[in-house]
Every structure is written in C-alpha cells, then in structure tokens.
Amino acid sequence: MKPDWKTIRRPIIGLSPMAEMTDSPFCRVVKSLSSPIIFREMVSADALVHGNEKTLKMLDIHDEERPLVQQIFGRDPEIMAQAAKIVMARQNPEFIDLNMGCPAKKLTGNFHGCALMKDPELAAAIVKAVKAAVDVPVSVKTRTGWSDKKEILEFAQVLEQAGADLITIHGRTKKQAYAGRADWDIIRRVKELVSLPVLANGDITSPELAQKALDQTKADGILIARGALGNPWIFQQVADFLSGQPIKEVSLAERIRVAKMHARLHVEHYGPNSMVTFRKHLVNYFKGVPGVKIFRQQLVQVKTLEELDQILNQL
Numbered sequence: 001m002k003p004d005w006k007t008i009r010r011p012i013i014g015l016s017p018m019a020e021m022t023d024s025p026f027c028r029v030v031k032s033l034s035s036p037i038i039f040r041e042m043v044s045a046d047a048l049v050h051g052n053e054k055t056l057k058m059l060d061i062h063d064e065e066r067p068l069v070q071q072i073f074g075r076d077p078e079i080m081a082q083a084a085k086i087v088m089a090r091q092n093p094e095f096i097d098l099n100m101g102c103p104a105k106k107l108t109g110n111f112h113g114c115a116l117m118k119d120p121e122l123a124a125a126i127v128k129a130v131k132a133a134v135d136v137p138v139s140v141k142t143r144t145g146w147s148d149k150k151e152i153l154e155f156a157q158v159l160e161q162a163g164a165d166l167i168t169i170h171g172r173t174k175k176q177a178y179a180g181r182a183d184w185d186i187i188r189r190v191k192e193l194v195s196l197p198v199l200a201n202g203d204i205t206s207p208e209l210a211q212k213a214l215d216q217t218k219a220d221g222i223l224i225a226r227g228a229l230g231n232p233w234i235f236q237q238v239a240d241f242l243s244g245q246p247i248k249e250v251s252l253a254e255r256i257r258v259a260k261m262h263a264r265l266h267v268e269h270y271g272p273n274s275m276v277t278f279r280k281h282l283v284n285y286f287k288g289v290p291g292v293k294i295f296r297q298q299l300v301q302v303k304t305l306e307e308l309d310q311i312l313n314q315l
C-alpha cells in the first residue's frame with residue numbers, strides 16, 4: 001500500500017529539509033540510526049526542467065532513505081508540474097513537497113519560496129498543477145506569514161482548498177527569518193482551522209521540546225532541522241522519550257563512528273575531493289565536545305578520509 005499523510009503513524013517525526021545538508025549521505029546516516037520521515041533538501045524546478053546535471057544528481061536516492069519526501073521550489077505552476085514529473089520518473093519518492101517558506105533573497109527575489117505567501121492564488125495554482133501531474137501526496141512547507149503571523153490562517157485554508165495533502169509550518173514569518181522564537185500557538189490555531197494534517201516546525205532541538213511542541217500545537221507531527229545537524233541521534237531520542245523509554249546518551253566513540261561513516265558516504269557520493277564540503281558536518285558533530293577544541297583547526301582543514309581517521313583516532 002502506498003503511504004499517505006492521513007494514515008501514516010502518529011506522531012509523524014521527520015527530518016526537515018535543509019539545503020546542502022539533507023542530501024542522500026546525511027539522510028542515510030539518519031536512517032541508519034532510527035526511522036523518521038526524510039524530507040530531502042529543496043531542488044529547483046527550473047533547473048530540473050532545463051536538465052541541469054548537478055540538480056538532477058541531487059535526486060539520487062538509496063532505498064534505505066524511503067519513505068522519502070522530495071521538495072521542489074519554483075513559481076510557475078506548469079514548470080513545477082513538469083519538475084514534479086521529472087522527480088517521479090527519476091527518483092520515485094513517496095511524497096512531493098512544495099517550498100513556500102524559504103526566506104533567502106536568492107529565492108524570494110525570484111518570487112520563489114516564502115514570496116508565494118504574498119500571492120495565495122498563485123500558490124493554489126501551483127498545488128493544483130503539481131497534484132494533477134503526479135499520483136503521490138503533495139504537501140507544502142511554509143511559514144507563519146511574510147510579515148504578519150496571522151497570514152497563515154488564510155493561507156493554510158487556501159492550500160487546503162487547492163488540494164494540499166499536508167502542510168508544515170515553521171513558526172516564524174519571513175521578516176523574522178531565524179530571529180526570535182518560533183510561535184507554536186499560531187500553529188495550533190491553524191490545526192484547529194483546517195482538516196488536513198499539520199506538522200509543526202521551529203526550535204525543536206530536544207526530546208523534551210518535541211513533546212512540548214506536540215502538546216502545544218496538537219499537530220500531527222513535527223519536523224526537526226537544525227537540531228539534527230551533528231546530532232542524527234535526536235530522532236531515536238525523541239521516539240524513546242515519547243514512548244517513556246530512557247534516553248541514551250551519545251558516547252564519544254559513537255560520535256566518532258557515525259562521523260566516520262558519514263564522511264565515507266559523503267566521499268563515495270561526491271568524489272575524492274569532497275572533504276571540503278564535509279567539514280561543516282564535522283564542526284557540527286564535535287561542537288562543544290570536551291577535549292575536541294585543540295583538534296578543531298585540524299578538523300576544519302581535513303582533506304582526505306585517511307587524514308580524518310588520523311585526527312579522530314587521537315581523540
């Protein structure tokens with residue numbers, strides 16, 4: 001049976017999409033430790049339709065990542081529909097997600113991402129076009145508004161009427177970007193207003209906060225983004241906490257094991273010169289770990305897997 005958002009087990013716990021972070025190697029690391037739903041990083045609909053090789057490669061998938069949500073961004077309903085078909089043909093994800101929340105100028109300047117909140121009619125047209133193009137559930141990830149958090153109350157209803165199968169709400173406006181705290185109360189108001197499933201997102205960085213966000217928003221589930229960087233164990237910890245089990249601390253040996261495994265998958269995926277783009281993950285894995293500070297300089301300059309092994313073996 002094909003998974004769908006209405007019947008999937010509650011609470012839904014997922015890895016939130018992060019550009020240049022939630023790629024196939026990182027998602028496989030996460031799935032080797034527990035089983036959240038994976039939202040892969042956004043890909044450009046325009047670039048997919050133009051056949052951009054680098055963007056097409058971003059759709060590479062290994063079966064252990066499934067069930068998988070692939071996110072696309074763009075503003076033209078026809079191009080979004082074509083891109084969704086390309087995603088289905090090449091990757092065959094279980095779900096498609098539409099980015100209507102990214103605040104980056106690079107996207108909003110082209111009326112992509114969160115800018116779509118300013119034109120609900122266009123947002124609805126995109127949902128309808130993509131729904132008509134694919135036979136998997138189509139969701140939207142968005143924010144509480146462009147400049148006012150109450151915008152989401154209207155916007156969510158528009159998305160529901162257009163046929164969206166689920167919405168994820170990051171509890172901040174575009175104007176806030178990442179400042180202040182995510183507002184979980186407004187997510188609860190949306191949940192009371194619509195009948196489609198809602199995922200809460202923003203500032204969920206621990207099992208305790210996961211429980212609190214679920215209680216406060218009454219959402220169908222949560223997505224965790226920054227809290228999973230350098231911390232892919234968080235999903236098992238959340239699952240344990242929610243089911244009343246003790247939370248397992250992550251030992252230094254386990255941290256080293258997983259960092260090495262991730263590095264190997266990264267290099268296999270991107271090629272032998274790709275340690276440069278792995279350094280950001282290394283910094284995250286060892287941030288604040290006692291005794292690591294003196295190796296930090298070496299970690300941010302590491303060039304090969306062998307060098308990485310040598311540094312980590314000293315820890």
Ligand SMILES: Cc1cc2nc3c(=O)[nH]c(=O)nc-3n(C[C@H](O)[C@H](O)[C@H](O)COP(=O)(O)O)c2cc1C
Pocket residue numbers: 016017018019020021041042071099101102141170201202203204223224225226227
């Ligand atoms: C490095 C980075 C990249 C992101 N890329 C995406 C993306 O590709 N698509 C998207 O919808 N949100 C993206 N986000 C937003 C996150 O998915 C999430 O909504 C936001 O970080 C709030 O959740 P958090 O407090 O758990 O981090 C990104 C966030 C970060 C930090």
